[in-house]
Amino acid sequence: MKIDVKILDPRMADQLPAYATPGSAGLDLRACLDAPLLLAPNAWQLVPTGIAIYLKDPGYAALILPRSGLGHKHGIVLGNLVGLIDSDYQGQLMVSAWNRSDTAFTLQPMERLAQLVIVPVVQAQFNVVTDFPASERGEGGYGSTGKH
Numbered sequence: 001m002k003i004d005v006k007i008l009d010p011r012m013a014d015q016l017p018a019y020a021t022p023g024s025a026g027l028d029l030r031a032c033l034d035a036p037l038l039l040a041p042n043a044w045q046l047v048p049t050g051i052a053i054y055l056k057d058p059g060y061a062a063l064i065l066p067r068s069g070l071g072h073k074h075g076i077v078l079g080n081l082v083g084l085i086d087s088d089y090q091g092q093l094m095v096s097a098w099n100r101s102d103t104a105f106t107l108q109p110m111e112r113l114a115q116l117v118i119v120p121v122v123q124a125q126f127n128v129v130t131d132f133p134a135s136e137r138g139e140g141g142y143g144s145t146g147k148h
């Protein structure tokens with residue numbers, strides 16, 4: 001699949017997000033910073049990625065997810081937990097970088113900060129009813145099937 005991309009920061013021209021391996025699901029997004037960015041414990045900052053994408057087709061969306069190494073080892077995750085990129089969004093991809101750890105972290109310019117996953121989307125219409133046909137689960141949830 002081909003997606004239109006705009007290069008907003010010239011440094012991104014020769015390092016567009018790419019799949020690291022043939023089986024990769026995520027495209028790494030870089031922190032298009034002019035200088036290192038210090039994230040104090042529990043601080044968060046909106047970080048530009050230097051690119052814009054236009055998915056166009058409402059049958060797709062993109063998700064911004066943390067990188068597991070940064071998230072697990074350094075506590076650098078996302079202020080919005082998951083970023084959802086609508087198919088009609090044309091602005092710069094932004095990453096809300098949140099240092100959830102108790103140690104300061106310095107983000108370096110052009111460091112790979114998060115990852116983008118393109119996913120299929122179904123846009124549903126609501127059909128208003130008063131009762132649902134019975135299902136095995138019914139209204140049970142929140143652990144209703146037991147612990148083990």
Ligand SMILES: O=c1ccn([C@H]2C[C@H](O)[C@@H](COP(=O)(O)OP(=O)(O)OP(=O)(O)O)O2)c(=O)[nH]1
Nearest residue numbers: 064080082083084085086089092093094095096
């Ligand atoms: O991590 C993110 C999340 C969102 N966006 C952009 C793309 C998305 O299509 C748009 C709106 O995001 P969302 O709908 O999640 O935010 P909102 O608070 O509902 O804003 P809006 O009223 O613009 O929809 O912001 C990003 O660049 N990065």
Ligand SMILES: [Mg+2]
Nearest residue numbers: 084085086089
């Ligand atoms: Mg919205």
